[in-house]
Amino acid sequence: MPDTSMADSAGRSVTPRQLAALLPDLSKSRPAYRHLAQAIRSLILEGRLALHVRLPAERELAGVLTLSRPTITAAYDLLRGSGYARSRRGSGTWTMLPDGLRPAGARQPLSPEDENIDLAAAALGLPETMLTEALAQCGPLLTQHVHTPGYHPFGLLGLRSAIADRYTQRGVPTLPDQILVTSGAQQGLVLTLSLLASRGDRVLVENPTYPNALDAIRRARLRTTPVPVAESGWDEEILQATLRQTLPRLAYLIPDFQNPVGCLMPDEQRGEVLRATSRTGTWLIIDETLADIALDVPAPPPFVAHAGPGKAEHVITVGSMSKSHWGGLRIGWLRATPRLITKLAQLRVSMDMAGSVMDQLLATSLIVRTDEILLPRLAQIRLQRAALLTAMARHLPRWRAQVPPGGLSLWVDLGEPIASSLADRVLAKGVRIEGGARFGADPGTHDNRLRIPYTLPPETLEEAVRRLASVLADGPLCSTVASPHWVA
Numbered sequence: 133m134p135d136t137s138m139a140d141s142a143g144r145s146v147t148p149r150q151l152a153a154l155l156p157d158l159s160k161s162r163p164a165y166r167h168l169a170q171a172i173r174s175l176i177l178e179g180r181l182a183l184h185v186r187l188p189a190e191r192e193l194a195g196v197l198t199l200s201r202p203t204i205t206a207a208y209d210l211l212r213g214s215g216y217a218r219s220r221r222g223s224g225t226w227t228m229l230p231d232g233l234r235p236a237g238a239r240q241p242l243s244p245e246d247e248n249i250d251l252a253a254a255a256l257g258l259p260e261t262m263l264t265e266a267l268a269q270c271g272p273l274l275t276q277h278v279h280t281p282g283y284h285p286f287g288l289l290g291l292r293s294a295i296a297d298r299y300t301q302r303g304v305p306t307l308p309d310q311i312l313v314t315s316g317a318q319q320g321l322v323l324t325l326s327l328l329a330s331r332g333d334r335v336l337v338e339n340p341t342y343p344n345a346l347d348a349i350r351r352a353r354l355r356t357t358p359v360p361v362a363e364s365g366w367d368e369e370i371l372q373a374t375l376r377q378t379l380p381r382l383a384y385l386i387p388d389f390q391n392p393v394g395c396l397m398p399d400e401q402r403g404e405v406l407r408a409t410s411r412t413g414t415w416l417i418i419d420e421t422l423a424d425i426a427l428d429v430p431a432p433p434p435f436v437a438h439a440g441p442g443k444a445e446h447v448i449t450v451g452s453m454s455k456s457h458w459g460g461l462r463i464g465w466l467r468a469t470p471r472l473i474t475k476l477a478q479l480r481v482s483m484d485m486a487g488s489v490m491d492q493l494l495a496t497s498l499i500v501r502t503d504e505i506l507l508p509r510l511a512q513i514r515l516q517r518a519a520l521l522t523a524m525a526r527h528l529p530r531w532r533a534q535v536p537p538g539g540l541s542l543w544v545d546l547g548e549p550i551a552s553s554l555a556d557r558v559l560a561k562g563v564r565i566e567g568g569a570r571f572g573a574d575p576g577t578h579d580n581r582l583r584i585p586y587t588l589p590p591e592t593l594e595e596a597v598r599r600l601a602s603v604l605a606d607g608p609l610c611s612t613v614a615s616p617h618w619v620a
Contacts, residue, residue: 144357144377145186145224148196150370154180155197164199165206172207173216176227177549179339179577180360187217187225229576249596251565253620254391254540254585256513258458262498262505270493277493283486285477287313287465291496295451295465298499303433309470312477315487317421317452317464318344323476323483324448324466325352325382328415333381336374338366340571340578342391342419343619345384354381358573363534363543365395368404375412382415388423388432392571392583393543394536396429402438409446416447421464424456424506427514428537436467445469453495455540456506459620463487463495513540519590523597528604533584541585543568549579550609554600557609561599566619 154175161167175181187193190204197204208225211217215230286292292308299306314320329335331353337346339358349356357378359371375383385405387397397405409416418435426432436444452464466476480486498505517535520542524531533542546554551567558565568581586593603609 144182144184144374146181146188146370147373148188148192150367150373151181151188151193152196153367153369158197158199165203166210168197168199168203168207169210169214169216172211172227173214176216176229176574177577177580178360178362179358179572179574180362181227182339182358182360183227183229183574183577185227186223187227189224229574248562248564249588249592249599251563251585251588251596253459254583254587255454255459255620256509256540256587258460263458263494266494266497269497270490273493274490277489282489284313284489284492285481285486286473287311287487288489288492288496291463291492291499292465294496294499295467298502299434299467302431303437306467307470310467310473312466312468312473312480313487313492314464314466314480315484316454316459316462317419317450318348319480319483320450320452320464320466321345321384321417321419322348322352323479324415324417324450325349325354327472327476327479328448329354329381334378336378336380336383336414337573338385338390339573340392340568340581341384341573342386343566343570345419346573349384356573361390361393361395363393363395363536366397366401368401371405372408375408375414379412380414382417383409384417384419386419386422387435388420389425389536389539391419391422391539392541392568392581394534394539394541396432396537399438402435406435406439406443406447410443414446417450418447419450421450421452421455422539423451424502425510425513425540426538427510427517428535434467448472453499454620456502456509457495457498461491461495461498463491513586516586516588516590516593517542520584520586520593520597523594527597527601540587541583544582544584546580546582551579551582553609554582554603557606558600558603561603563596563599565596565600570619 155171158164158167172181190201190208194201194204208217212219216228217225218228219225289308291313292311295311296306296308314323325348329352333354334357335349335354336357336359337349338361346356357374357380359374360367387402389396420434424431434449436447436449439447449467450464451467453461466473530547532545552569555565555567566583568578568583569576571583572578
């Protein structure tokens with residue numbers, strides 16, 4: 133895997149004005165140098181200030197913050213002494229993490245016992261009646277296919293047409309030739325990375341972001357270039373500056389109810405991102421797997437709807453039925469130009485030849501009923517979200533979470549970096565949950581956060597929160613990053 137040390141990030145820097153915008157008011161904090169060091173440390177741990185980025189020169193930052201240069205020097209000394217910064221003569225001061233803050237290997241999931249609660253998978257089950265009806269519809273259709281070889285590298289035409297029709301209904305005219313059916317969204321992402329990037333290329337990613345996407349990027353031997361995302365959204369200035377400074381080969385974004393943060397990218401910013409990536413020659417991978425889970429706002433139109441005619445050829449949209457319908461189908465897709473779809477299909481043959489005809493027939497019968505399926509499903513998700521918030525207010529009142537306008541989980545602020553230790557300890561009580569560090573583009577960040585899905589029944593969520601609270605009552609937790617778990 134390519135080295136991601138300070139030298140690898142040459143050219144990446146944060147300006148005094150950008151850093152000042154991220155910092156709290158320090159005018160009444162004494163001693164100022166200690167509070168400044170603590171604030172920068174928190175920004176690093178929360179992923180809002182990326183690793184291996186050059187900090188502003190001491191004199192320049194002092195001018196912007198209206199502090200003395202010795203104050204800035206003392207703060208940088210504290211950061212270096214605690215392992216959160218490193219200086220090199222002629223190169224400046226760079227952000228980093230202490231050696232101990234590193235994630236380790238993966239663990240097995242919980243056994244499927246009745247008393248165990250899985251909060252690592254932000255996904256829903258499928259009502260039995262819907263599955264029964266879909267099976268009855270696709271059964272006769274399956275018999276029409278058994279006399280064929282059964283290989284459809286592009287996907288069944290009926291399913292591709294149904295997916296294309298849904299894009300058209302959402303405001304973006306789409307042809308079946310622009311759709312490639314994949315084995316889930318993850319395969320679509322892996323195919324795109326394999327086709328469009330080479331070892332060592334840079335990929336701009338959000339921090340935090342979907343961990344399985346990060347794993348795919350790293351496995352492809354690509355270098356991540358993180359930009360922060362918070363409940364308030366994406367910092368446009370930092371995003372644009374990162375694109376200009378690093379000229380990434382690809383950018384992977386989740387603009388619709390971002391996983392795990394839950395924020396929704398504004399329409400105007402979507403247009404800016406499209407234009408900026410076009411200028412830098414960056415392929416833009418847009419993950420829309422959560423776009424249908426709109427709880428408090430209208431469902432957003434496809435990202436490419438904000439591009440002018442002929443201005444979205446560098447955009448590949450990733451979609452899936454796993455969040456809106458059922459992950460057990462393993463049906464995802466890519467939307468791109470017909471030429472690119474053909475190349476992706478040719479690559480797909482080398483991986484698994486084609487997808488299951490049975491699954492695709494089931495998916496076709498379900499996707500044409502998406503609006504009918506979503507109406508009661510979204511109502512149930514709202515009730516479960518409210519139940520989770522109520523349980524947290526009752527058992528864990530010090531925890532904070534901003535209610536997202538959509539998506540399937542809360543991004544909870546614990547107030548201290550104990551998430552990994554908490555996840556380890558609560559596993560013994562039959563609860564599997566993912567600490568925020570698993571979602572960090574930089575190892576060791578976001579350990580003050582938990583992603584808590586509200587995809588389980590209200591009574592199960594109540595019990596899960598009660599068990600989390602009981603772990604905190606058992607005694608103090610250490611602030612270290614433990615082994616990441618499997619997550620969806």
